[in-house]
Amino acid sequence: MIYFFLILIACFGGFYFYLAQKLDNQRKQVIAVNKENEVLKEKCSKESFKYTNLYVKYMEPEYSTGEVSKNCNMYIAPLEESPVLVKLSYPCKFNVLVKAEVNHKLWYEISLLGSVTTNSRGWIKSEDLALNKFINGHETE
Numbered sequence: 001m002i003y004f005f006l007i008l009i010a011c012f013g014g015f016y017f018y019l020a021q022k023l024d025n026q027r028k029q030v031i032a033v034n035k036e037n038e039v040l041k042e043k044c045s046k047e048s049f050k051y052t053n054l055y056v057k058y059m060e061p062e063y064s065t066g067e068v069s070k071n072c073n074m075y076i077a078p079l080e081e082s083p084v085l086v087k088l089s090y091p092c093k094f095n096v097l098v099k100a101e102v103n104h105k106l107w108y109e110i111s112l113l114g115s116v117t118t119n120s121r122g123w124i125k126s127e128d129l130a131l132n133k134f135i136n137g138h139e140t141e
Contacts (some may be wrong), residue, residue: 003083027041042100050112054102054103055102055103055104056078056100056101056102056103057100057101057102058098058099058100059095059099059100059101060099061096061097061098061099061108062099063096063108063131064095064096065093065094065096065124065131066093066094066096066108066110066128066129066130066131067091067092067093067094067125067130068088068091068092068094068128068129068130069091069128069129070128070132071087071088071089072087072088072125072128073085073086073087073088073124074086074087074088074110074112074119074122074123074124075122075123075124076122076123077123078100078107078109078123079102080104080125082123085119085122086112086119088122088124092112092113092114093112093113094110094111094112094113095110095111095113096108096109096112096131097111097121100123105121105125105126106125106126107124107125107126108123108124108129108131109121109122109123110122110123110124110129
């Protein structure tokens with residue numbers, strides 16, 4: 001009977017030691033994640049205040065269609081720091097929706113032609129585009 005209690009106490013001691021190690025590992029992981037979180041918060045706060053005076057002037061686009069002239073990115077917003085929706089690696093055609101001057105750079109909001117509707121609308125810098133103008137119903141360069 002004494003052996004049974006000794007074995008039982010040894011089992012509980014081993015189980016306690018196992019759980020204490022797991023708890024210690026969890027604490028170390030929480031500390032590491034907190035440090036990484038603080039670094040990311042600091043990085044985000046520095047980037048978010050990058051634009052104190054944001055200048056946006058919307059204009060009626062003089063072009064109605066065009067195509068991408070080179071490999072470029074299509075952004076979710078007319079800022080180079082905004083997330084990239086699509087990396088366009090081939091010339092593709094689009095409709096021009098809006099023209100905007102953002103901090104003295106021209107951007108166009110476009111809608112890609114095709115049957116795909118996911119990530120098909122976004123902003124591209126003017127230097128990445130070849131635009132076509134419609135005059136009297138005929139397309140010109």
